[in-house]
Amino acid sequence: MNGLSSTSRFSCRVARGWVMLFGSSQRLGRLRWASRHVEQCESCQKFYASGKKLDALLKADARAFPAARVDLAEEIIRSLRSSPPRARVEKRPRFAWFISIGAVGIAAALTLVIAGQKKPLVQHELASATPEDVHQSLLAAQTASQKWWASVKPSAVALTEHDPLNEELNSVVEDARSAAIFLERNFVPDSKPSTQDSTRREG
């Protein structure tokens, strides 16, 4: 290989690269130059022969490696038998049971709300239904969501209006104001002259 020019070494490498990536398939049309090169090039033939030899040696040496303990397989089997099958349990969130109960509760409530509504007509009833029935059924379906919202909305409004912190502050302010009025009335001297003083001065 040392006797080869750098150009031919480069073309060998490129050809081997093509063959490695795309194989020596005849389907490759324009890439057949790589196959032809590898077939005719002495250096490439030598390379592939060395490759075969290397693989055979590596395979043989892999077999010569120290084997696992004779009883390794049996030990693994023993540990498999001692561990319960399908032991892996899906990891669930800590309060999964609480969340599931909540979800079931919400689902039940929604079911009750929906069941409480007037049922829309089902398909087999539609055949014998009058236009009036169909109209009523459509109205019932349309208003179901509106009714539900109407039942929820007042409590939502009340929730936004009911602010315990604000109420507490108001009551504190109210108490302070009452105390100030009490103090003002009983202990602060009156700045206006009383009616008795003015009559005395006149006399």
Place this chain on the structure above:
Amino acid sequence: MSPQSDDSLLAATNPADPAENGLARAAKSGDPRAFEDLVRLHSSRVYNYIYQMTRHRQDAEDLAQQTFLKAFQALARLDPDRPFIAWLLTIARRTALNHFRGAKSWVEFPIDAVSREVSPDRDTERQDAIENLWDRARAALSPRDFEVLWLRISEDLEMKDIAQATGLTETHVKVIIHRARQQLINSMPL
């Protein structure tokens, strides 16, 4: 001589063995005996693969055991039409990487340190390390290239199975094998 791709250099590839596929199917459907047969068939291959990467007998045995336990628990995800060993080695690799968490690639112990500190049969391990082509390959190649070459040559895995086991693309695997082989041919008198 007709031109050969690196893939075809290996005389025998390892297509999924029908008998093994049958065992895999039976194991997947809940037959514990079938899985035990698969353990007997493949325990030494799994051990060898992990031992090649860790160079530590005890670790390799422990990790091989963990691999089969994990495989047993994950049987529902097994594709019985693919070679069972490829699936097993994928699990083995992940198990070992988790074991050596933080290491980007396999942790390789210097053979002397291993022998002195842990293994009682120091002489045997020293003997194992001498005059084996794979040890020369280990010295010449990067750990990743070595691993890919081992899977291809020693385990006869298909390119796509190696790609899946190592998380590389199939083309990348082909390039690594080609380059590794070229490097070894140039560095070893054959």
